Amino acid sequence: MKNRIKHTLSALAVISTGTLLTACGGSSSTDSVSSVSVSIPFQAVAGDQTIKCGETITGLGTGSSSETGVGTDAKIYNFRMFVHDITLITDQGIEIPAVLDETQDGQNADVALLDFRDTADIDDVSTEICPQTTSDTTSVNPNYKDTITASVTIDPAYTISHVQFTLGVPFDLNHDDPSAADEPLRSPGLATGMTWNWQGGYKFVGFDVRPVGGITRPSDDTFTSNQWNIHLGSTGCEVDPTDGSEATECLAPNRPTITLPIGSVALDDIAIQVDYAALVADSNLSQDEGVKVGCMSFTGDPECEEIFEKFGLPWGDNEAVEQTVFSVVDGSIN
Amino acid sequence: MQSKMLASLFLMFVFLSGCMSESQTIIDDEGARESSFDWGLPDSIPLPQEPDDNPMTEEKFQLGRHLFYDARLSTNGTVSCSSCHHQDKAFSDGVDRATGATGDVHPRNSQTLVNVAWYQTLTWGNPSLGTIEQQITLPLFGDDPIEHGLNESNSEQIIQAIQADPVYSELFISAFPDQDDPLLGDLVWDNTIKSLASFVRGLVSFDSPYDQGELTDSAKRGEALFNGERLECFHCHAGYNFSDATIDRETTFAELDFHNTGLYNIDGLGAYPSPNTGRHEVTGKAEHMGQFRAQSLRNIELSAPYNHDGSVATLEDVVSNYARGGRLIASGENSGDGRVSPVKDGFIVSFEITDDEVSDVVEFLKSLTDTTFINNPRFSDPWTEDD
Numbered sequence: 034m035k036n037r038i039k040h041t042l043s044a045l046a047v048i049s050t051g052t053l054l055t056a057c058g059g060s061s062s063t064d065s066v067s068s069v070s071v072s073i074p075f076q077a078v079a080g081d082q083t084i085k086c087g088e089t090i091t092g093l094g095t096g097s098s099s100e101t102g103v104g105t106d107a108k109i110y111n112f113r114m115f116v117h118d119i120t121l122i123t124d125q126g127i128e129i130p131a132v133l134d135e136t137q138d139g140q141n142a143d144v145a146l147l148d149f150r151d152t153a154d155i156d157d158v159s160t161e162i163c164p165q166t167t168s169d170t171t172s173v174n175p176n177y178k179d180t181i182t183a184s185v186t187i188d189p190a191y192t193i194s195h196v197q198f199t200l201g202v203p204f205d206l207n208h209d210d211p212s213a214a215d216e217p218l219r220s221p222g223l224a225t226g227m228t229w230n231w232q233g234g235y236k237f238v239g240f241d242v243r244p245v246g247g248i249t250r251p252s253d254d255t256f257t258s259n260q261w262n263i264h265l266g267s268t269g270c271e272v273d274p275t276d277g278s279e280a281t282e283c284l285a286p287n288r289p290t291i292t293l294p295i296g297s298v299a300l301d302d303i304a305i306q307v308d309y310a311a312l313v314a315d316s317n318l319s320q321d322e323g324v325k326v327g328c329m330s331f332t333g334d335p336e337c338e339e340i341f342e343k344f345g346l347p348w349g350d351n352e353a354v355e356q357t358v359f360s361v362v363d364g365s366i367n
Numbered sequence: 368m369q370s371k372m373l374a375s376l377f378l379m380f381v382f383l384s385g386c387m388s389e390s391q392t393i394i395d396d397e398g399a400r401e402s403s404f405d406w407g408l409p410d411s412i413p414l415p416q417e418p419d420d421n422p423m424t425e426e427k428f429q430l431g432r433h434l435f436y437d438a439r440l441s442t443n444g445t446v447s448c449s450s451c452h453h454q455d456k457a458f459s460d461g462v463d464r465a466t467g468a469t470g471d472v473h474p475r476n477s478q479t480l481v482n483v484a485w486y487q488t489l490t491w492g493n494p495s496l497g498t499i500e501q502q503i504t505l506p507l508f509g510d511d512p513i514e515h516g517l518n519e520s521n522s523e524q525i526i527q528a529i530q531a532d533p534v535y536s537e538l539f540i541s542a543f544p545d546q547d548d549p550l551l552g553d554l555v556w557d558n559t560i561k562s563l564a565s566f567v568r569g570l571v572s573f574d575s576p577y578d579q580g581e582l583t584d585s586a587k588r589g590e591a592l593f594n595g596e597r598l599e600c601f602h603c604h605a606g607y608n609f610s611d612a613t614i615d616r617e618t619t620f621a622e623l624d625f626h627n628t629g630l631y632n633i634d635g636l637g638a639y640p641s642p643n644t645g646r647h648e649v650t651g652k653a654e655h656m657g658q659f660r661a662q663s664l665r666n667i668e669l670s671a672p673y674n675h676d677g678s679v680a681t682l683e684d685v686v687s688n689y690a691r692g693g694r695l696i697a698s699g700e701n702s703g704d705g706r707v708s709p710v711k712d713g714f715i716v717s718f719e720i721t722d723d724e725v726s727d728v729v730e731f732l733k734s735l736t737d738t739t740f741i742n743n744p745r746f747s748d749p750w751t752e753d754d
Contacts, residue, residue, distance in 0.1 A: 210420070210500060212557040220508065221522040221556050228508065232649060233495035269650040270495045274487055274621040275614060276416055277497025284650055324641050325511070332651025333641075 068186040071131065073119065073196075073305065074364050075179050077112055077149040080310040084112050086150050086174075089245060093310055096319035098246045105318040107242035110260060112149040113227060114238045114307070115202045115217075121185060122195035122292070129191075131183035139178040139217045144202055146217035146224065148178045176223055193300055196361060200265070200344070201237030201288040207267060208233055208279035229266050232331075233280055237288065238265035240309060241327070244318045248326060261318045262327035263340055287330055289344045289353075293361045304364030312358045315339040400616075404428070404569070412573055412607055413615040415484035418498060421561045423568060426542040429749075431566025433538060434559060436748040439528045440507065441468045442516030448506070448563065449748065451477040451514075455741050457666030458570065463677025471512035474643055476677035479670045481740070482663055484568040487612040487621060491675040492645030492659040494623050499564040507560075526555055572665050572740035573607075582734050589731025592724055598689070599714045600728075609664035609735070625658035626712040629693025629705030630674055637710035640701050643676050656710050668736045682729045690725075692717030 077084035079093060089106050096105035119131040135142040151174060187193070201207075206218060217223040218235065229236045240263040250256035269284025295303055321327065322335035330337060332349070341348035345356030400414055404423030408414065417423050434440060438447040446468040452458035458480035465477045475491050488494055489502035496502050506514040508522075517525060529535055529550075536550055542562055543549035549558050576582060582590060593600045603626050605611040612624040625646040631639040639657040642648060647655040659675050673679040679688065688694040692715055693705025706717060720728075740746070 210557070211504065212500075212560050213554065220504070221517070221519075221526070225508065225519040225522060226510065228504065233501070269652070271623055271650065272488060272495060272497030274623045275618050277487060277489075277614065279497065280495060284652070329511075331648065 066186060066188050068184045070134065070182065070184050073131070073181045073183065073303075075147050075149075075181070076304050076306045076362065076364070077179070078306060078308050078310070080308065082310075084109055084149050084309060090242070090309070093242075094313040094316045094318045096244075096317045098244070098319045106245040107261070107318055108245070109150070109241075110243050111226065111239045111241040112309075114147050114200060114240075115144055115227070115235060116147060116181070116198045116200060117144040117203050118197075118199040118290070119181065119183060120197040121187070121193045122197055123191040124194040125191070127191060128197075129185055129187060129193075131181075131185045134182040134184065137182045139176065139223060140181060141215050141217065143206060144218065145181045146178065146227070147181070148174065148176050148223075150174045151177055193295060195292055195294050196303065196305065197290060197292040198305075199288050199290045201267075201286075202235045204267075204283075204286070204288075207235055208270065211235075229264065232266060232268055233270040233272070234267050234283075236264045236266050238263060240312070242309075242318065246319060248319060248321050250321050250323065252323065256321075258321065258326045260326060261321070262325065262329060263312070264325075264327075264329045265340075265344065266330050268331050285330070285332075287341075287346055289346050289356060291345070291356055291359045293359060295361050298361055298363045299365075302363050302365040303361050306360050306362045308358055308360070312340065312343045314343070314357075406569075406571060408571065409573055409578065413617050415482075415568070415615050416618075417484075417568075418500065421500060421564060423565055424542065426538075426544075427562045427565035428569045429566075430535075430538040430542040430558075431562035431564065431569075432746070433534065433749050434529075434563050435566050436750055437529070440515055440517070440525060440559075442513075442518070442521050442525075443468055446515050451506075452480050454743075454746055454748075455669070457481050457572070457669040457737075457741060459670040461671070463672050465514075467512055467514040468516040469513045471514070473512050473514065475675050476672065478662070479666055480567055480570050481572045481665050482608050483570060485608050485613045485615055486610070486660070486663075487614045487624065488660055490660075492625060492643075493649055494625065494646050495649050499567050500560055503560050503563050503567070522556075526559075529559070530555065570740075570746060572737040574739040575665065575735045575737040577731075577734040578737075583730060585727045585730040586734040587731075588724075589727035589729065590734075592720075592728050593731055597718050598720070598728070599716065599718075600689075602714045603661040603712070604664050605661075610661045612660045613663075625655065625660055627657035627708065627710050627715075628659070628689070629657075629708045629711035629715050630678070630688065631657060631696070631701060632693065632703035632705045632708040633701055635703070635707075637708035638703075645675070654710060657708070664732055665735045666737055666740065668733045669741065682732055683725055686720070686725050686728055689715065690718050690720045 079090045082090050084090070086109055089108055091106045092099050092101050092104035093107055094104050097103070099106045121129040121131060123129070133140050133142055133145060139146050139148065202218065211218060211220040211224060211228050220228045224235060227236045227239055242261050243259050244261055248258040248261055265287055267283040267286050267288070270280035272278060272280055293305065316336060316339050324334040328334055328337040328340040338348050338351065342351065342354060343356065343358050345353050347353045402414055402417065402423060404425060406414060435448040438444050438450070440447060451460045451465040453460055460477040463476060465473050467473065478491065483489070483499060489496040489499060508517045510518065539550035539558060543558050546552060546554060549555065592598050603611050606613050614621055627637065633640060637656050639645065644656055646658040667682065671681060673682070673685050679685050691706055693708055693711055695704050695706065696702045705711065
């Protein structure tokens with residue numbers, strides 16, 4: 034047990050090296066408790082394939098249009114998500130909040146926007162894969178962000194056993210004016226394409242793919258679509274009837290809290306993985322049963338049942354089950 | 368301790384001085400008629416609420432007017448707000464469903480923009496849209512459907528075109544005098560949206576024959592029918608704006624008002640065709656199926672075709688659907704009898720009505736047409752004035 038604690042401590046020391054070893058609390062605090070800056074990397078994958086713009090991901094979901102004969106092949110169009118309330122949890126269940134470093138791009142003190150669109154293939158406008166984000170003609174997405182920077186204050190007596198975060202934008206920020214909001218919530222700005230004003234608020238998750246071979250609708254021969262969307266967000270947010278001011282609650286908040294065991298991965302090696310293949314494991318990306326193409330979170334959208342289950346969210350009469358999309362992996366292996 | 372005392376003294380001072388200035392400037396209406404904008408309203412009409420962070424000014428109204436008529440605010444320079452909102456049709460467009468810049472057909476009918484400032488919620492059936500500022504981001508940036516088609520790839524280039532036009536530099540500076548650089552600065556999009564909202568908020572229509580007390584005999588008979596318990600029109604099309612979803616400076620209590628009028632009943636349970644399920648589309652609640660906001664009837668003559676999806680051609684047809692207690696669609700994929708919808712509003716009851724009476728009701732509705740409004744040069748395209 035003692036070894037484990039030491040190991041954890043040294044892991045934290047390694048994390049802080051080369052990032053921003055801060056000594057908040059500094060000399061007046063005891064040696065045992067200090068605030069350190071940590072980088073929390075995220076990885077977006079689909080099974081053993083890395084999420085990359087412009088590349089075809091093969092064998093997704095339950096369709097059968099793939100060249101491999103199993104699943105659907107698709108190109109990534111959008112792959113962004115908001116996270117907040119990142120917390121380390123000790124083996125005693127003590128929660129240690131990670132305070133977001135508001136000076137970093139793509140995050141403020143309350144929320145971060147992870148953007149996995151690695152490049153914008155802007156020369157090939159016909160495919161519109163991962164849209165261009167600046168008028169600059171380079172093909173690199175300047176807003177790419179796969180790492181969150183935060184500070185944590187850890188008592189060395191503790192062993193960290195879990196990392197936890199909440200998907201989405203905190204309620205207090207979700208219904209403000211996006212055109213004047215602080216980044217990464219501003220639209221036009223980093224949140225362009227992630228606002229969802231007809232429902233009031235932001236898309237917490239925007240995972241949109243273009244299936245090879247398109248999308249058909251069994252009930253409608255004339256239906257055509259090329260993009261299968263996953264838009265997670267709060268729904269049923271009705272305004273104050275006396276003055277039209279923002280909602281004070283939403284019927285379905287749809288902000289899953291994700292708690293991940295670290296397992297045997299050293300704390301300084303952890304990366305949080307989001308697996309698109311796991312998210313769509315029970316979905317047919319070549320087909321849409323109706324309402325909106327893919328799952329856009331609202332009641333009655335036939336594609337949402339499977340997607341909500343994977344996020345660990347309740348859906349209709351289905352109770353929430355354990356999420357299967359996120360996991361902690363050893364980031365030092367890649 | 369000392370600082371706490373000072374703080375409370377300071378608060379008391381602020382409070383007191385607030386009271387004093389109130390007693391000086393307001394006589395008996397608690398601010399109900401105070402605005403920095405000339406609303407040009409008859410005395411009988413209460414002023415609308417103005418957002419704290421976007422009070423009305425003439426300068427913002429004028430900037431918004433230029434932006435409203437500017438097709439540069441679209442992905443390919445083809446669509447402005449005025450593409451679907453024509454002044455001569457009370458800012459509706461005369462088609463059942465409009466087409467966006469890139470060919471998407473909107474699922475719903477373009478609404479009139481008439482006295483929008485008094486609406487409790489915006490658009491046909493959305494309980495989560497409470498301000499015009501919020502609503503305006505939808506046609507501009509929405510991707511489902513695409514209307515103006517602004518997005519991450521093109522928004523920078525589009526705003527640069529606006530910023531490069533010398534006409535705008537003066538307009539932005541006068542509209543936002545407190546900002547260092549309202550056109551080139553960080554708030555240019557926010558300023559754009561707030562100004563567009565100010566223009567739409569300022570589209571005021573209270574000068575129809577009805578308002579002037581000049582009803583024909585037929586219109587008078589129609590008015591009596593409209594306000595009678597047989598037809599029940601007035602319950603939902605209530606008050607000075609002919610919509611129960613009306614709020615103003617004097618509103619202290621309101622409920623969210625949406626109604627199912629029995630326009631569809633696809634499945635015997637009251638279903639409306641997807642995606643136009645109204646309030647239900649946002650809340651997912653079964654009891655909200657087919658609930659839409661009661662439209663103001665002002666200038667309704669000019670906004671055909673009718674209902675949220677433009678599926679009813681004439682005002683006579685609208686009245687007939689109500690007389691039937693719900694619309695009957697005999698065949699096709701949307702077939703069903705709205706009269707027996709279990710979720711329709713309690714006021715949608717069938718009633719006997721003669722053809723002459725239908726004409727009278729329609730004549731009354733036409734008395735709400737405000738020709739001053741549709742010809743008002745304040746609301747017209749400012750870019751063509753010098754032609």
